[in-house]
Amino acid sequence: MxxxxxxxxxxxxxxxxxxxxxxxxxxxxxxxxxxxxxxxxxxxxxxxxxxxxxxxxxxxxxxxxxxxxxxxxxxxxxxxxxxxxxxxxxxxxxxxxxxxxxxxxxxxxxxxxxxxxxxxxxxxxxxxxxxxxxxxxxxxxxxxxxxxxxxxxxxxxxxxxxxxxxAGLHEPQCREPDVHIILPPLMQLKSISDRFTKLALAGTKAGAGSAASRTRLEMAANMHGCLRMSIRTDAMSISSVWTDLNNPELDPNQVAGGNIGIAEHPSTRMKLLGTADGRSEEGWATVRIDGRDWGKVMSVGRLGGRVIACFCHEHALILYVYLPSDNGEDESVLTYYVSSYSA
CATH class of the missing domain: 3.70.10.10 (Proliferating Cell Nuclear Antigen)
Incomplete structure (x- = not known):
């Protein structure tokens, strides 16, 4: 060896x-x-x-x-x-x-x-x-x-x-995502999510309730380039919304059934709903995640690179972090599996 x-x-x-x-x-x-x-x-x-x-x-x-x-x-x-x-x-x-x-x-x-x-x-x-x-x-x-x-x-x-x-270790199995979107810079997301989490924890110390329930971020996205990060407690409700983000096109060679598979893909159906300004409540895929854990995930932003987030509504958030390479090709990818809490 x-x-x-x-x-x-x-x-x-x-x-x-x-x-x-x-x-x-x-x-x-x-x-x-x-x-x-x-x-x-x-x-x-x-x-x-x-x-x-x-x-x-x-x-x-x-x-x-x-x-x-x-x-x-x-x-x-x-x-x-x-x-x-x-x-x-x-x-x-x-x-x-x-x-x-x-x-x-x-x-x-x-x-x-x-x-x-x-x-x-x-x-x-x-x-x-x-x-x-x-x-x-x-x-x-x-x-x-x-x-x-x-x-x-x-x-x-x-x-x-x-x-x-x-031999028995394998990546988690997830269904096809409802929404896929390219995230803004992760360090920007980390800064905002850390601020939200601190505000929620401060509110928890001042009032009643468990810290675990107060630090859950709600992440949502649609197929019209919109991303929303929210946190709600008994004392407050705050959110940030990004628009004009990119929803990458699916590759027929990477989807079962090719073009027919794309036509029947959950994200294709979600694209028929919602609006580009993010005001419509239709067409959003939502997950609920622990704010402190999310802050740790976002630390990968120091590496740079493109990040695609795949939202499986009320189930999981999967991040694909593509590291930049010297030859300009996306050869290395970090895959993060974040489970969603129930509502």
Missing amino acids: RFKASIQNITTFTKFTASLNSLGPLAWVKLSDDQVCFTIIPEQGTQVWAVLSIDTIFETYTVQSAANNVINLEVPLTSLNRALKSALNATSAQIRLTKKDNLPLLALTIVTASNSNSHAAFPTNGGNNGDDGLRQTPLDGSLGGGNRETIVTQEVPVRVLAPDTV
Whole structure:
């Protein structure tokens, strides 16, 4: 079993793991010949199924195993993200699967160049520094002249998962969406949803009622480019509405039945209802989600990229986050499954 790769987009990798870490402490990471998959399946809250093309993050990449060159790992996201943060100013970084004291770990080797008069920014005690098993081993090498090369290895303990352990894990099954719409910038949505949630929580502290019921956001959209975010409590009712958003056209090659399937698709029927100004109450698909969980989901907005939201009325909200790539193609997609509360 062998995995080794050089990281070319350390900033993207760091932001990506930070956004996942906000939703759960552990990730199932599946390494294969053509892609890397990160999956978060918490006991409660949003599931994430992320499929990354190799060149989204890595430059050189090798994976070998007896199981068709597939390696499954359980990775602590906090430790991985902390290790990656220390590599943000590196001249190069490599990651590999290895063992220490017969325990598997991901070793992140970071190379930085600095003036010989400056001090390394890394701890040099070789201990775990309280970082959930994260270990650091510094090494120094000379580059000649007045510069010094510093090599630091960050060790992140992992667990290797047998193929039969993950064989039963599959993405949630959802019916065809009633509405699909391209969202405005996620950081804009996050700012507003966080404000709504804080207002609701403040109202809860001042009056009666459970916090859980007071922080549920209502998200709704129609097939005329309208999106609405609302929150209601006994003390207030506030909402924000976006118009002139884009409802992407369905691809006949991606819909069962081709053009006939599109004609019978729920979103096609919903397009016959509602209006572009959003004033009509017809044609809206609605979900109710936890405001705090939604704020964590929105943290993926730091990666940029296009986001398509699929609304299954009163059932679920599915987000497809397409990461920008160097060649301009949408090769990597993060899929978020957010269940709806009942009314």
